[in-house]
Amino acid sequence: MLSVENVTKKYGSFTALEDISLTFERGVYGLLAPNGAGKTTLIKMLVTLLFPTGGVIRWDGRDILSMGGDWRGMVGYLPQQFGYYKSCSPRSFMAYMAALQCMDRKTARPRIDQLLDLVGLSDVRDRKMRAFSGGMLQRVGIAQAMLTDPAVLILDEPTAGLDPKERVRFRNLIHSLASDRIVILSTHIVSDIETIADRIVLLRDHKLYACDSPASICRQLAGKIYAVPAGTSLGPGDLPLSEYQGEAGAMVRVFSEAPPAGAAAVTPGLEDAFLYIYRDGQT
Amino acid sequence: MSDIDIEKRLTAYFDELRSTEISPSRVDETIDLFTAAMPDAGPPAPQRLWTAVPALWKSLGLRGLLFGVWDCAFLAVLAAALVWSSAAMLVRQQGHYVCTALFVTAPALWAALHGLTTWKERMTGVWELFMTARVTLRQLSALRMLLFGAVSVAMSVALSCAARLLAGEEVSLLRLCGVSFASLFLFAAASLLAEEFIRPPLGCLAVPAVWLALGAALLWLGPGAERFFAGLPEAVLCLIAVIAAGIYLALLKRRCFIGKEGVAAYAVG
Numbered sequence: 369m370l371s372v373e374n375v376t377k378k379y380g381s382f383t384a385l386e387d388i389s390l391t392f393e394r395g396v397y398g399l400l401a402p403n404g405a406g407k408t409t410l411i412k413m414l415v416t417l418l419f420p421t422g423g424v425i426r427w428d429g430r431d432i433l434s435m436g437g438d439w440r441g442m443v444g445y446l447p448q449q450f451g452y453y454k455s456c457s458p459r460s461f462m463a464y465m466a467a468l469q470c471m472d473r474k475t476a477r478p479r480i481d482q483l484l485d486l487v488g489l490s491d492v493r494d495r496k497m498r499a500f501s502g503g504m505l506q507r508v509g510i511a512q513a514m515l516t517d518p519a520v521l522i523l524d525e526p527t528a529g530l531d532p533k534e535r536v537r538f539r540n541l542i543h544s545l546a547s548d549r550i551v552i553l554s555t556h557i558v559s560d561i562e563t564i565a566d567r568i569v570l571l572r573d574h575k576l577y578a579c580d581s582p583a584s585i586c587r588q589l590a591g592k593i594y595a596v597p598a599g600t601s602l603g604p605g606d607l608p609l610s611e612y613q614g615e616a617g618a619m620v621r622v623f624s625e626a627p628p629a630g631a632a633a634v635t636p637g638l639e640d641a642f643l644y645i646y647r648d649g650q651t
Numbered sequence: 652m653s654d655i656d657i658e659k660r661l662t663a664y665f666d667e668l669r670s671t672e673i674s675p676s677r678v679d680e681t682i683d684l685f686t687a688a689m690p691d692a693g694p695p696a697p698q699r700l701w702t703a704v705p706a707l708w709k710s711l712g713l714r715g716l717l718f719g720v721w722d723c724a725f726l727a728v729l730a731a732a733l734v735w736s737s738a739a740m741l742v743r744q745q746g747h748y749v750c751t752a753l754f755v756t757a758p759a760l761w762a763a764l765h766g767l768t769t770w771k772e773r774m775t776g777v778w779e780l781f782m783t784a785r786v787t788l789r790q791l792s793a794l795r796m797l798l799f800g801a802v803s804v805a806m807s808v809a810l811s812c813a814a815r816l817l818a819g820e821e822v823s824l825l826r827l828c829g830v831s832f833a834s835l836f837l838f839a840a841a842s843l844l845a846e847e848f849i850r851p852p853l854g855c856l857a858v859p860a861v862w863l864a865l866g867a868a869l870l871w872l873g874p875g876a877e878r879f880f881a882g883l884p885e886a887v888l889c890l891i892a893v894i895a896a897g898i899y900l901a902l903l904k905r906r907c908f909i910g911k912e913g914v915a916a917y918a919v920g
Contacts, residue, residue, distance in 0.1 A: 415783045416910070433910065437785040445783045451776025453719040467715045468784035468791070512780075 369393055370414075370520060370550055375423035377409050384409040387423070388576050390569060392520070396546045398561030398582075399554040400638075401571040402646050407554040408448060410571070411524045414552065415445045427520075441469060444513030448524040450505055454498035458489055458508045461497065465512045476515070483511040487541065503534030510541065520550045527560050539564055558639040568638070572645060586636045593640050594631035595619045602628055609643040700904040707786060707794050716795055719777070720768045727763035734759040735810060742817045748873070749818040750830050750880035753810060755866035757831040758838035761803040762859055765796060765842065769855060793907040800839060800899065807831035822881075829888030830880055836895030838862060843902040847911075 370392040377385040385406040399407050412418040413425060416433060425432045432439040452461055459480055466476035484493045487507040497505065506526055513521055523542070527535045542551060543564045555561055561568065561582075568585055570577040578585060596602070598611060598618035607623040622628060623644050708716075717724055738752040772778040772788070781788040811827035842858045849857055869876040 417779065417782055419910075436910065437787075440783055440787070441785045443783065445780070447776075447779050449776050449779075451778065451780050453775060453777065456719065464715060464718045465780075465784065467711050467718075468781060468786045470710050470785045 369428060371426050372410075372414075373424050373426065375410075375413065375420045375425060377406070377413060377418065378421040383574055385413075385571075386575050388571075389423075390576065390579055392550045392552065394546075394548065394550060395566035396542065396551045396553060396561070396564050398565035398568045399552060399571070400556065400558065400561060400568050400642065402556055405571040406574050407556075407571065408524055411522055411552070411554050414520075414522055415443055416440065437470075441516055442519045444516065444518035444521040446506070446509040446513045446523045446526055448528065450509035452497055452505065452508065455496055457494045457496055458484055458511070459493045461508065462512050462515060466515055469516050471516065479515065479517075480511075483514050486514075487511045488537075501534075502529045503531065503537070506530060506534070506538065507541075510538075510545075514545065518549065520552070521545060523551070523553045525555055526553065527555065527557060535560065558637075558642050562638045570645060577645060582638050585641050586638060589623065589636035589641055589644060591633065592623055592625060593634050593636040594622045594624055594627055595634045596622055596628055596631045600628065600630060607644065607647060609640050698904070698908045700900065700907060703790075703907055704794060704797065707790060710786060711791070711794070713798075716791070716798060719775075720771055723767035723771050724764060727760060727767050730763040731760035731806075739813070739817060742814065745873075747877045748870070749814050749822060749877070750827070751869050751873075751876045753814050753827060753830050754834045754880065755862075755869060757807050757810065757834040758803070758862070760806055761799050761835060761839055762842070762862075764799045764802075765839075766855070766859065768792075768795065773851075789906050789911065793903045796839070796843075796903055796906075800835075803835050803839075804832065807835055823885065825885050826881075826888060829885055829892055832892035833888055833895060836892055836899050840895050840898040840902060843899065843906065847902065847905070 372388055372390040372392075375385060375388045376383065388410065399410065401407050409418060413420055414432075416439065419433060427435065427439060427442070456464075462480045462483070463473075463476060466473075466480065471479070481490065481493070484490050487510060489504065489507055489511070492500070492504070497508065500508070510523070510526070513523070526542075527538055530538060539560065542553060545551060546564070553561060553565070565582060567579055568582055569579045570585070593609070595614065596619065597616065598620050600620070602608065602622060603624065603626075605625055606628055609621045609623055611618060611620050613619070621634065621640060622631065623640070624631070627633065734756050738756045742749050742752050769792070772781070778788050781791060808828060808831075811824060811831050814827050815822060815824055838858065841861075842855075845857045846854045848854070
């Protein structure tokens, strides 16, 4: 079990994260917040690239900073910008990563082939990565993160820059990997995690806002989300969330305590919750 | 009893202790818990560079150590060769510059190897990924610097021999080796210190910039600088080299074992 206990991170006088407490168990956790809310800071503390200013992060009761290499061997990490050597093939790059993870060659070789097969890159495993698309590179990234069969897989904005097809493929891949490990996926794209996350971690004002299932988060808005035709005048307490194209033309999803005139109640989605929580440009 | 069980029991015990009065039986319980914990935990194992290096070498080998940066190594050798041939031309033309030229140019290979490999890792963005592996980038770079140091020492001996020939064997080989080793290790130790305590990119650029300025100043001084090096006893030069090498190794050990924050870019701020 991974637990974040009262963790605070400050950069000088600026507080990036304040008093965060979370517990991670097996499953997919979606770390959802707008840019600048502290997602990457939290991720970087989980992989020990940054150290907490206050509080502690523990794995089964042990401080991850004191675990050193043992912890790093248990974590698979895909950074926001996956760095690689363009002149290397996925196979040679992963062999190098395996050496850095202190895996012996006999174990590493079949594991690399198996992972490249899993991410659908076995046909290009010996081709130089300079010719790879963004989606292919991300798949190399996830394969290298899975090298040690990690207990915790941490992915920082893994779908940034991917086309819709690649994103769906990536989502399916993450879902298949999450059956026996903790997967923490940071994103500001709601659709990336809506269908695969067991729990959503929401950060607001650099503090923990909620850690709950998507259904439970959406339930908070039940009976308060309505669809009205675009151009309908709204009351002072009504909050327009998003526009979409309905059968009757352009529609607006609105948060309202009472149904606006001509409105139809709709089922709240995670995007509604996201837009409501982070209204007025809050981070 | 596992370490975790003991830690949990101790935490619960101290939480309870804060809210109750101390009784002798509780003190006994505490002693029992600590006694149970001691044989398992024990004192932390000493961290020694000479035991860590063979293990790292075994895991990585030469190929792993320079994986992805062979081009940098090739360019560094070319750059150093250019610097040394320029220095040789200077010495040939102005014979009295031999110690000064050696002092200024001895760290050229080390500086080029270290500078180019660091630069490539930052440019490609791989270093943040490497920081999260079992063998961290700090350990990898420490091992690389040991290798660069060893290669540079070998080159310094060759350079000293070449310098002696150029100077018509007027200067002793020990003096020339002392000058080149002192220069190499002073530069390398200063570079490590700067990288440890000054944020990049300034931390990486500070020492090469200061060294260039120092080199220019020494060459401008000309015979005066040469007289200074010639006047230093050989024992003093060797002592400076040994002390600087010691500091270099101590800083490499620090790099190898002391965890430090390191990210490509901060998310905020």
